[in-house]
Amino acid sequence: MRVVSIFRDNAMFYKDLTQWLRNQTFLGLFILLLCLAWAASAFITLLPIESGKGGPVLFGLLWGGLLLFTLVILFQGYGLSAREFFTRTFELYELSGMSLERMILGKTWSLLAQFLFGFSCVVPFMFFAFLLGGIDFYDIVMAVLVSLVAVVPVFLATILAAVSAKMRSMGVVGRVILGLVLLYVLGQLFFGVFAFFAFGGGTLFSGWGSFIKQLVALEGSAWMGLATFLVFYAQGCLLLFYLACNAIAPSTDTHEMPVKLLVATLTLSWTAFLGWDFVMDPDFDTLTVMAFSLYIILLLLGISGYYHRTRSPVMAEDRRARARRPFAPAAHTQFAPNAFGTLRTMVGLWLVAVACLVLLTSGLVDIGSGGRMEDAIRVFSYPLQAPYFLAAPAALFYLAPAFRRNPRKLRALVVVWWVGAGLLATIFYVIAAESPLEMPGAEPVSVVLGALASPISAAAVGHDAASRLYFILPAVRMLLGVVGLGLCWAMLWHRALEETRARNHATPAAATPAPQPDGLSSEPLAAVEKKE
Amino acid sequence: MQAAVPLDTAADGLLEDMARVIACRDSRTRFGFSPVATRGHGLGYRLSRLEDTAQVFAFKAAKRLSVHIDTYLKRIDSGGREGLKVMLKVEHLTKDFDRLRAVDDLSFELPAGRICGFVGPNGAGKTTTMRIIATLEEATGGEVWVDGLSVHHEPYAIRRKLGFMPDHYGAYPGLTVRDYLEFYARAYELPAAGRSRRVDQIMEFTGLDRIPAKTVETLSKGMRQRLNLGRALINDPLLLVLDEPAAGLDPRARVELRYLVKELARMGKTIFISSHILTELSEICDHLLIIDHGRQVRFGSFEEIARGLCNAQEILVRLLSPEAAPVLERFLLERVGIHHVAPHENGTLSSV
Numbered sequence: 001m002r003v004v005s006i007f008r009d010n011a012m013f014y015k016d017l018t019q020w021l022r023n024q025t026f027l028g029l030f031i032l033l034l035c036l037a038w039a040a041s042a043f044i045t046l047l048p049i050e051s052g053k054g055g056p057v058l059f060g061l062l063w064g065g066l067l068l069f070t071l072v073i074l075f076q077g078y079g080l081s082a083r084e085f086f087t088r089t090f091e092l093y094e095l096s097g098m099s100l101e102r103m104i105l106g107k108t109w110s111l112l113a114q115f116l117f118g119f120s121c122v123v124p125f126m127f128f129a130f131l132l133g134g135i136d137f138y139d140i141v142m143a144v145l146v147s148l149v150a151v152v153p154v155f156l157a158t159i160l161a162a163v164s165a166k167m168r169s170m171g172v173v174g175r176v177i178l179g180l181v182l183l184y185v186l187g188q189l190f191f192g193v194f195a196f197f198a199f200g201g202g203t204l205f206s207g208w209g210s211f212i213k214q215l216v217a218l219e220g221s222a223w224m225g226l227a228t229f230l231v232f233y234a235q236g237c238l239l240l241f242y243l244a245c246n247a248i249a250p251s252t253d254t255h256e257m258p259v260k261l262l263v264a265t266l267t268l269s270w271t272a273f274l275g276w277d278f279v280m281d282p283d284f285d286t287l288t289v290m291a292f293s294l295y296i297i298l299l300l301l302g303i304s305g306y307y308h309r310t311r312s313p314v315m316a317e318d319r320r321a322r323a324r325r326p327f328a329p330a331a332h333t334q335f336a337p338n339a340f341g342t343l344r345t346m347v348g349l350w351l352v353a354v355a356c357l358v359l360l361t362s363g364l365v366d367i368g369s370g371g372r373m374e375d376a377i378r379v380f381s382y383p384l385q386a387p388y389f390l391a392a393p394a395a396l397f398y399l400a401p402a403f404r405r406n407p408r409k410l411r412a413l414v415v416v417w418w419v420g421a422g423l424l425a426t427i428f429y430v431i432a433a434e435s436p437l438e439m440p441g442a443e444p445v446s447v448v449l450g451a452l453a454s455p456i457s458a459a460a461v462g463h464d465a466a467s468r469l470y471f472i473l474p475a476v477r478m479l480l481g482v483v484g485l486g487l488c489w490a491m492l493w494h495r496a497l498e499e500t501r502a503r504n505h506a507t508p509a510a511a512t513p514a515p516q517p518d519g520l521s522s523e524p525l526a527a528v529e530k531k532e
Numbered sequence: 533m534q535a536a537v538p539l540d541t542a543a544d545g546l547l548e549d550m551a552r553v554i555a556c557r558d559s560r561t562r563f564g565f566s567p568v569a570t571r572g573h574g575l576g577y578r579l580s581r582l583e584d585t586a587q588v589f590a591f592k593a594a595k596r597l598s599v600h601i602d603t604y605l606k607r608i609d610s611g612g613r614e615g616l617k618v619m620l621k622v623e624h625l626t627k628d629f630d631r632l633r634a635v636d637d638l639s640f641e642l643p644a645g646r647i648c649g650f651v652g653p654n655g656a657g658k659t660t661t662m663r664i665i666a667t668l669e670e671a672t673g674g675e676v677w678v679d680g681l682s683v684h685h686e687p688y689a690i691r692r693k694l695g696f697m698p699d700h701y702g703a704y705p706g707l708t709v710r711d712y713l714e715f716y717a718r719a720y721e722l723p724a725a726g727r728s729r730r731v732d733q734i735m736e737f738t739g740l741d742r743i744p745a746k747t748v749e750t751l752s753k754g755m756r757q758r759l760n761l762g763r764a765l766i767n768d769p770l771l772l773v774l775d776e777p778a779a780g781l782d783p784r785a786r787v788e789l790r791y792l793v794k795e796l797a798r799m800g801k802t803i804f805i806s807s808h809i810l811t812e813l814s815e816i817c818d819h820l821l822i823i824d825h826g827r828q829v830r831f832g833s834f835e836e837i838a839r840g841l842c843n844a845q846e847i848l849v850r851l852l853s854p855e856a857a858p859v860l861e862r863f864l865l866e867r868v869g870i871h872h873v874a875p876h877e878n879g880t881l882s883s884v
Contacts, residue, residue: 011718015707018715022706080705089702091668092763096719097691252670252687314670314687322688406630503673 011098012106013113019080020114029072033118036065037125044132054132062122062129063143069118070151071182074158077111078178081162090163090248100245100255104159108241111155119147138209146208149233156240163247228273235266253315256305256337260345264335267297267349271356279365287360291379292459294353298346298386299455305342306390306488307411310496312337339407339492346387347485353383354478381474382459388477388484389455393417395487404495405502422456425449429461451476618677619644619771619802620665625674627660627826634660636826638674642804642819644770647797649813649820649834650806657826658806659699662775665804666696679770695764697774701756709735709751710744713762720767730766738762738792754785761792772796774805778812790816 007013020026044058084090093103126140214222239262245255270293274286312320320332334348335341359365360376394410397403403410425446432446450461620642627635635657642648652658663669665676667687676683678690704712713731722730735741738758743751751759757777764772774793778786793816797803807813813820820837822829830837851857861873 009718009721009724011715014718015704015711015715018711019704019706022708022711083703083705087703088698088700089704091698092702093719095666095668095691095694095696096716096767097688097721098719250668252667314667314684318685318687 007109010102010106010109011096012093012103013109014106016077016080016107016110017113020076020110023076025072025076029069030117030121033065033069034121037062037122040065041125041128053134055129055135058129058132059126059135059140059143062125063147066118066122066147068182069122070115070154071178073111073114073118074154075175075178075182077107077114077155078158078162078175081107081159085163085248091250094250094253100249100253101241103248104156104241104244107159108152108155111158112151115151115155136209138212139207140209142208142212153233153237153240156237156244160240160244160247163244231269232266232273235262235269238262239266249313249315252313254313254337255316256341257316257320257332257335260301260305260335260337260341261331263297263301264345264348267294268352271352275356287375287379290356291353291382294349294356294383295386295455295459298349298353298383299389301342301349302346302386302390303411303414306339306346306492307394307407307414308339308342309407310339310492310499312341339495343485343488343492346390346488350384350387350481350485353380356380357384377474381477384474384481385451385458385477385484386455386481387488388480389418389458390414391484391487391491392452393421395491398491404498407495418454418456422454422460425453425457426460429457452480617644618642619646619679620648620804621677622661622665623675625661625664625676626672627657627664627669628672634826635664635671635823638823638826638828640821640828640831642802644802645797645800646819647793647803647805647817649810649817650804650823651808651810651813651820652806652823652829653808656808656823658808658823659775660826661823662696662773662804662806663698666694666698666773667691668696692767693770695767695769695772697757697760697764697772697777699775699779701760704748707748708745709740709748709759712748712759713740713766716763716766722767730768734762734765737765737795739788753780754782754788757781757785757789758792761789765796770802772801772803772805774803776806776808778807786812 040058040061044054044061047054090103094100123144126144129135130137130140211222211225215226239259242255242258242262246259249255271290274290274293278286278290316337320329320336323329323332333341334344336344357376357380360380361373393414394403397410397413403413429443429446429450432442447461450457452458618641622641623639625635625638626633638657638661640648650658650661660669664671664683665678667683667690671683679693681690681693683690707715710731713734714727717727717731732741735744738761740755740758740762743755748756748759761774761777764774777793778789781789793803793805797816805813805817810820810822814834817834819832820834821831822837849860851860857875861875864873
């Protein structure tokens with residue numbers, strides 16, 4: 001009953017589903033899908049094709065039909081959410097006290113419920129396809145499960161895309177992309193069926209059922225694979241969910257805290273997953289992917305969240321004050337929705353990179369031959385330098401008040417610097433490396449310049465293992481990283497102080513008194529009455 | 533124990549201190565024993581007796597008495613001393629958008645149960661101020677309290693006490709009037725048992741009960757504004773913030789809206805209503821706040837402002853036969869003290 005009431009009381013679920021049921025296309029689509037399933041089943045059953053071919057053909061048609069139905073739902077869901085976003089309807093939902101989580105949850109449930117309408121209509125016919133032969137029962141089960149599992153992140157991504165499209169033109173772009181996907185599916189379906197009749201073959205899910213058989217047989221690797229998938233799947237879905245919440249938040253609210261938390265946990269899971277592979281399988285070199293993931297995440301996190309407000313929005317502060325779960329206050333502080341929270345998250349991930357480097361080079365973990373050790377040192381020094389790239393270009397311009405007082409300008413400047421200086425330094429490095437005779441001694445200079453100028457040039461320069469400087473570069477990078485973190489803290493504290501000063505200046509000298517309880521004026525009653 | 537002071541010598545202090553005592557009680561201070569409570573005004577007299585009682589009947593009795601005093605306070609409050617309860621208080625409110633200062637040092641207090649008109653030209657900062665009060669924007673400086681709650685510290689609680697009718701409307705394709713209100717009733721988490729009754733009440737009040745099955749997108753502008761007002765009322769708010777509700781309405785719909793606003797004020801709601809046309813608010817507001825370029829120009833009761841702003845008064849004359857307008861115009865302009873006469877298309881003359 002509690003589950004029922006959760007769905008029943010979710011206002012957004014109620015609204016979206018009501019809107020969909022009142023939509024005239026709903027009934028038409030449902031009947032069309034049902035007719036298609038009946039007609040296809042009857043047609044394939046009556047068709048004089050050889051035994052074992054009818055099942056896959058019917059399955060392919062039904063699955064294609066379901067895919068088309070899902071795409072139509074996506075179109076409608078995207079259109080409705082984008083329209084609500086453009087017309088600032090979400091603000092009215094916010095005012096009602098409905099949390100952003102409930103809004104996105106309601107929208108996702110509604111899309112899922114719409115999908116289940118079509119799904120429930122098609123699935124029985126999929127199992128009928130099994131009776132026609134040529135298709136494994138477990139393959140069908142797997143197809144059904146994969147469809148159910150795959151639609152959740154797809155729906156979440158659709159909602160995220162709809163509410164992230166800040167401009168109407170982006171809404172049009174989103175529809176065009178969905179339209180192209182639709183055309184592609186239609187084409188695949190048409191040519192797939194044609195090719196099948198012409199050349200014969202199986203289904204998209206042929207052989208997938210063996211995974212279920214392995215699970216049933218309690219094979220460790222299958223269960224491990226399932227657990228790994230579920231860990232990443234859950235985190236990925238949650239990240240999409242909170243990104244969507246964050247996208248619709250008004251200026252007084254944000255959901256950056258869970259976004260940062262999930263980015264951190266996903267990075268940790270990913271690093272642990274690749275690290276495990278690297279240690280367990282000597283032939284499998286995941287080190288570069290692992291280190292570059294950390295490098296890119298640190299840079300993206302920094303550029304998106306560091307040049308940001310220094311105070312949390314009021315709604316987020318209120319939520320933090322009301323947080324009662326264990327570890328919630330600590331999480332709210334560590335991943336605070338402001339520049340300080342971003343920097344703390346970056347420091348955490350930076351320490352993870354340091355820990356990885358120490359683990360891989362200290363001999364505590366056996367990573368095999370000496371070459372791998374050198375790789376570990378070289379590759380893992382990249383993430384260590386990330387804070388330097390975030391702070392250094394901005395530090396040059398920080399003294400100018402026009403930049404200092406507008407973090408968005410600083411961010412734009414850093415991005416332009418990364419791209420511009422990165423390209424120049426990379427070109428210089430390439431020219432110096434290609435013609436050492438014409439420019440003697442230029443190569444070491446170009447390497448140092450490239451390593452210091454921008455994250456792009458640093459990646460280009462550092463990946464080439466030919467230079468003699470690589471043995472000292474990791475230490476330099478570590479040092480630069482520490483300097484970068486120091487600069488980040490210093491600039492941030494200064495910005496916070498300046499903002500507080502500006503706020504105090506904005507509030508005139510008759511400083512704001514403490515909040516008055518019980519709706520009372522700060523003035524004595526007699527004075528109020530005199531006024532009256 | 534404090535010396536007793538007769539009640540009649542400290543009538544003003546009594547209420548103030550009683551309110552403080554209740555505040556203390558709310559902050560979990562034992563009633564009757566707080567330092568504020570025994571300051572020696574009329575309340576001191578009461579409390580010293582109360583303290584004796586509390587010593588006899590222990591803490592529970594004191595707590596019961598505090599409830600009595602609370603009720604007493606409310607009774608006085610509703611008995612004409614409305615100035616006691618400030619529903620909306622804005623102090624030194626400032627809002628900057630990059631280099632633009634949209635709201636500049638705005639301060640005013642609005643007592644409960646009053647209608648305050650918020651007037652200013654387009655771009656004066658009215659919507660920004662209202663959005664800050666409605667917790668949709670964050671102020672750069674200053675503070676706003678709604679029923680004693682700070683927008684900076686308790687925004688969630690404020691949303692429960694506030695009904696905001698913005699200048700935009702939203703998109704609800706396919707929803708009927710009843711679906712719309714049902715949806716917002718769920719969104720406000722009204723209990724399932726009373727939800728339907730509340731929707732009925734709102735539809736009856738706003739006159740939408742005649743068209744419950746009409747889809748929202750097919751409603752006229754006037755009906756949409758009624759529905760928007762109904763949405764703002766669904767949680768029975770103490771404070772209503774209406775952002776240009778009459779914009780784009782025809783004269784009849786404006787009159788109907790004014791009637792609804794007056795009705796709401798009669799029901800005890802505090803209303804903060806904006807417009808860029810002063811005359812639009814003159815009939816319904818008892819307070820007026822005028823701003824320009826984000827700065828407060830005037831705040832006070834309507835009469836005070838009318839007295840203070842100018843000596844001139846605009847008089848609207850409705851003519852039974854519009855043909856008489858030119859004659860009357862000539863007649864009025866000949867009178868001493870009448871500076872300007874303007875005939876309107878709807879058969880009225882305004883003279884200043």
